Amino acid sequence: MKRDSDGGGKGRPSIVPTISQVAKASGVSRATVSRAFSRPEMLTEETVRRVKEVAVKLGYVPNQVARALSTGRHGNVALIVSDVANPFFPPLIRAAQLRADQAGLCVFLGNSDEDPAREELLVGRFIGQVEGLVLASSRLDEEHIRRHATRRPLVLINRDIEGITRVLIDTAPGVAAAIAHLAELGHRHIAYVSGPTTSWSNQQRRNAVRREAEKRGLKVIAVPARPPSYDTGRLAATQIVASGVTAAIAFDDLVAQGLMAGLAALDVEVPKSFSVVGCDDVLGETTYPPLTTVSARCADAGDVAVGLLLSQMNGGVSGEIRHKLNSHLVIRASTGPAPVKRRSR
Amino acid sequence: MKRDSDGGGKGRPSIVPTISQVAKASGVSRATVSRAFSRPEMLTEETVRRVKEVAVKLGYVPNQVARALSTGRHGNVALIVSDVANPFFPPLIRAAQLRADQAGLCVFLGNSDEDPAREELLVGRFIGQVEGLVLASSRLDEEHIRRHATRRPLVLINRDIEGITRVLIDTAPGVAAAIAHLAELGHRHIAYVSGPTTSWSNQQRRNAVRREAEKRGLKVIAVPARPPSYDTGRLAATQIVASGVTAAIAFDDLVAQGLMAGLAALDVEVPKSFSVVGCDDVLGETTYPPLTTVSARCADAGDVAVGLLLSQMNGGVSGEIRHKLNSHLVIRASTGPAPVKRRSR
DNA sequence: GAATGTAATGCAACCGGTTGCATGTCAAGC
DNA sequence: GCTTGACATGCAACCGGTTGCATTACATTC
Numbered sequence: 001m002k003r004d005s006d007g008g009g010k011g012r013p014s015i016v017p018t019i020s021q022v023a024k025a026s027g028v029s030r031a032t033v034s035r036a037f038s039r040p041e042m043l044t045e046e047t048v049r050r051v052k053e054v055a056v057k058l059g060y061v062p063n064q065v066a067r068a069l070s071t072g073r074h075g076n077v078a079l080i081v082s083d084v085a086n087p088f089f090p091p092l093i094r095a096a097q098l099r100a101d102q103a104g105l106c107v108f109l110g111n112s113d114e115d116p117a118r119e120e121l122l123v124g125r126f127i128g129q130v131e132g133l134v135l136a137s138s139r140l141d142e143e144h145i146r147r148h149a150t151r152r153p154l155v156l157i158n159r160d161i162e163g164i165t166r167v168l169i170d171t172a173p174g175v176a177a178a179i180a181h182l183a184e185l186g187h188r189h190i191a192y193v194s195g196p197t198t199s200w201s202n203q204q205r206r207n208a209v210r211r212e213a214e215k216r217g218l219k220v221i222a223v224p225a226r227p228p229s230y231d232t233g234r235l236a237a238t239q240i241v242a243s244g245v246t247a248a249i250a251f252d253d254l255v256a257q258g259l260m261a262g263l264a265a266l267d268v269e270v271p272k273s274f275s276v277v278g279c280d281d282v283l284g285e286t287t288y289p290p291l292t293t294v295s296a297r298c299a300d301a302g303d304v305a306v307g308l309l310l311s312q313m314n315g316g317v318s319g320e321i322r323h324k325l326n327s328h329l330v331i332r333a334s335t336g337p338a339p340v341k342r343r344s345r
Numbered sequence: 346m347k348r349d350s351d352g353g354g355k356g357r358p359s360i361v362p363t364i365s366q367v368a369k370a371s372g373v374s375r376a377t378v379s380r381a382f383s384r385p386e387m388l389t390e391e392t393v394r395r396v397k398e399v400a401v402k403l404g405y406v407p408n409q410v411a412r413a414l415s416t417g418r419h420g421n422v423a424l425i426v427s428d429v430a431n432p433f434f435p436p437l438i439r440a441a442q443l444r445a446d447q448a449g450l451c452v453f454l455g456n457s458d459e460d461p462a463r464e465e466l467l468v469g470r471f472i473g474q475v476e477g478l479v480l481a482s483s484r485l486d487e488e489h490i491r492r493h494a495t496r497r498p499l500v501l502i503n504r505d506i507e508g509i510t511r512v513l514i515d516t517a518p519g520v521a522a523a524i525a526h527l528a529e530l531g532h533r534h535i536a537y538v539s540g541p542t543t544s545w546s547n548q549q550r551r552n553a554v555r556r557e558a559e560k561r562g563l564k565v566i567a568v569p570a571r572p573p574s575y576d577t578g579r580l581a582a583t584q585i586v587a588s589g590v591t592a593a594i595a596f597d598d599l600v601a602q603g604l605m606a607g608l609a610a611l612d613v614e615v616p617k618s619f620s621v622v623g624c625d626d627v628l629g630e631t632t633y634p635p636l637t638t639v640s641a642r643c644a645d646a647g648d649v650a651v652g653l654l655l656s657q658m659n660g661g662v663s664g665e666i667r668h669k670l671n672s673h674l675v676i677r678a679s680t681g682p683a684p685v686k687r688r689s690r
Numbered sequence: 691g692a693a694t695g696t697a698a699t700g701c702a703a704c705c706g707g708t709t710g711c712a713t714g715t716c717a718a719g720c
Numbered sequence: 721g722c723t724t725g726a727c728a729t730g731c732a733a734c735c736g737g738t739t740g741c742a743t744t745a746c747a748t749t750c
Contacts, residue, residue, distance in 0.1 A: 016496075018705090018706055018707085019706060019707060020706080020707095028729075028730085029729070029730050029731075030706085030707080030708095030730090031708080031709075031729075031730060031731080031732095032728090032729060032730075033707095034706095034707065034708060034709085035708090035709090035729090038707095038708075039708095039709095042727090042728075042729090043728070043729080044727090044728065044729095047728080047729085061469075061473065062706090062707075063414075063473055063705090063706055063707065064470075064473045064474050064707095065410055065413050065414050065419065065473065065474055065705090065706080065707090066414050066705070066706035066707040066708090066735090067706080067707055067708075068410050068707090068735095069408075069410050069411050069414050069705090069706080069707070069708095069734095069735050069736065069737085070706085070707055070708045070709085070734070070735045070736095071707085071708065071709095071735085072735085074410065075470075076453075076474075083439075084435045084438050084439045084442070085435045085436055085439050087432070087435075089435075090429045090430045090432075090434075090435055091430055093429050093454070093456075094428075094429045094430050094456055097429070097454070097455075097456045098456075101463075101467075104470075106453055106455075106467075106470050106471060106474070107453065107454060108421075108451050108452065108453055108454070109438070109442070109452060109453070109454035110442075110451075111438075111439055111442045111443075118446075122446075122451075124406070125409075125420075125449075125451050126451060128406065128408055128409045128410065129409050129410055129421075129451070129474075151361070230629065230631055257631055258631075261630065261631070284575065285606065286575055286602055286606070286632070287631070287633070288632070288633025363735090363736055363737085364736060364737060365736080365737095373699075373700085374699070374700050374701075375700090375736085375737080375738095376699075376700060376701080376702095376738080376739080377698090377699060377700075378737095379736095379737065379738060379739085380699090380738090380739090383737095383738075384738095384739095387697090387698075387699090388698070388699080389697090389698065389699095392698080392699085407736090407737075408735090408736055408737065409737095410735090410736080410737090411705090411735070411736035411737040411738090412736080412737055412738075413705095413737090414705050414706065414707085414735090414736080414737070414738095415704070415705045415706095415736085415737055415738045415739085416705085416737085416738065416739095417705085
């Protein structure tokens with residue numbers, strides 16, 4: 001196999017020093033060099049100092065891969081999301097990364113593109129070189145997830161499987177508040193613009209809408225927007241307007257934003273003649289009109305998830321954890337009183 | 346060191362089979378098992394079949410880490426971006442990932458948060474376990490980048506360092522078209538709302554604005570929005586309006602969007618009394634009014650970058666590559682004729 | 691039937707670390 | 721002065737693969 005260069009370098013040979021070279025140069029054994037880095041308290045201060053001095057002079061850095069092979073600790077974690085480009089994820093990714101960084105871990109990012117097969121493939125590639133994984137909005141079936149969880153610490157985001165640590169963004173309270181808000185504004189017929197059927201969040205939101213609407217005597221119809229995106233939201237506008245409802249609550253902000261664009265194209269004014277509520281609050285005030293939405297601090301989910309992963313990795317938490325993140329309604333300018341004249345039915 | 350379980354599993358022991366176990370179970374040597382996976386053409390079809398059969402029965406999967414230690418090929422690449430949450434990056438990340446996936450590589454994602462020290466730290470953590478890295482909008486100084494490039498194949502996105510493979514989104518043509526567009530609409534005084542000083546993109550855009558404006562006899566002032574974001578864009582509105590210009594071209598779409606919000610808050614109508622141009626085209630038509638912007642297919646940058654990285658990894662390209670991606674102006678609804686009455690001067 | 695060649699497989703060293711155990715050193719205690 | 725023990729360091733096996741070279745088996749040729 002014989003490798004004398006460190007891979008890429010095309011310029012100077014740039015031999016990467018190994019533990020043996022440091023050992024020779026500082027006149028100690030390989031074991032001592034190893035300990036100088038991983039368990040310095042076992043050695044004399046003097047020895048540690050000398051070894052480290054030589055190490056920096058030679059530009060030695062412990063080889064993570066070799067270390068991982070012998071200890072089983074890789075210093076890596078994996079994060080798999082269903083769609084990097086969905087604005088819900090970037091803040092979550094950022095927070096997860098930050099937390100991992102603080103613990104000195106590197107993070108692999110996987111993008112399943114909503115495809116279970118792809119997700120499975122990614123898990124397979126990652127699992128051998130990470131100490132733990134977090135699956136955000138996983139599309140994998142329960143059995144697969146359970147199997148992976150036996151091999152490595154694993155935490156789920158927005159997926160509710162008993163016995164597996166999970167962090168759930170509980171949008172039910174926010175959604176309930178949204179329905180209440182709409183009811184108070186006089187809306188009687190509303191639409192739920194739904195997302196992926198396999199999505200836990202979608203099921204949760206749909207149920208919350210139904211439950212709360214029933215409680216208040218509102219009628220609700222469901223209109224799909226799949227996959228959830230600006231475009232599918234926009235396209236749903238026609239059907240929604242035709243159905244005669246006066247307000248809609250969308251699976252997420254992107255769909256809501258698309259819906260508003262679709263409504264504008266149909267000359268339906270928001271909020272004057274139609275009210276729209278989003279979910280996730282990832283767009284801030286950047287929509288026109290600013291979107292009333294269920295806010296969920298999704299970045300926290302990333303932070304908490306890797307936090308839980310870490311504690312599971314060290315020490316191994318015994319019981320299962322089901323961490324709920326709260327939500328609330330943020331009222332901005334896309335909701336208003338129901339129009340006086342009903343448009344159909 | 347003794348490790349008999351595969352790390353995390355707390356349920357069944359779930360021993361992960363090694364090459365030796367497969368060897369024993371199928372009655373061949375470890376070398377043969379190894380070859381059955383990495384160089385099957387060296388073996389009888391019959392042998393390969395038998396070994397693989399046993400492997401799946403045992404649930405054996407080659408250990409990437411061990412393989413990497415002995416071959417030096419890790420099957421990983423790193424992608425470092427300056428801000429995951431900036432909408433410019435997610436499409437780029439997605440494309441990069443897709444391309445890497447097709448080559449069977451895993452990708453580490455790093456988020457430097459615009460901080461060179463953090464970026465350096467990340468590179469240090471990654472470099473030992475990847476075969477190559479791509480740095481998008483790197484904030485590292487040239488010397489550091491050069492040094493890393495001697496250790497591993499490395500490609501830059503939107504950073505122009507001679508001798509290092511780079512892909513540059515050339516927004517100059519689009520920016521020039523934008524200036525021409527504004528000039529034709531009768532604007533004589535415009536503002537450039539600038540981004541990070543260390544950003545190559547910003548320098549390039551600023552220069553293109555200056556050059557083109559001069560050519561057409563427009564006056565241009567520069568107003569900072571740092572770090573570039575919706576909020577800093579919004580805050581820049583006051584200063585911009587006070588300066589008496591009738592149009593602005595922003596460092597990126599986010600800043601442009603913020604600026605429009607700031608203008609709306611000051612009761613300045615877009616495009617009636619002020620025109621705004623963005624850059625990157627990452628927001629599509631989702632702004633209000635839909636943003637005229639310089640479009641750059643930024644996802645391509647991710648794809649091309651890992652493509653170049655791959656070819657550098659295998660075979661090692663000899664010469665340097667400076668790949669330019671073109672841009673063009675997309676005219677939507679945020680630009681219009683200059684208002685007849687000048688507001689100051 | 692012996693010599694020759696070729697294809698399939700095994701042996702053993704190696705990648706660069708970690709770690710259980712043995713060894714050596716030195717000071718305190720009797 | 722000898723035992724005892726604590727502490728610092730070294731030895732060598734090990735992690736789970738890969739691979740250069742040797743060996744074996746078998747077909748081909750004369």
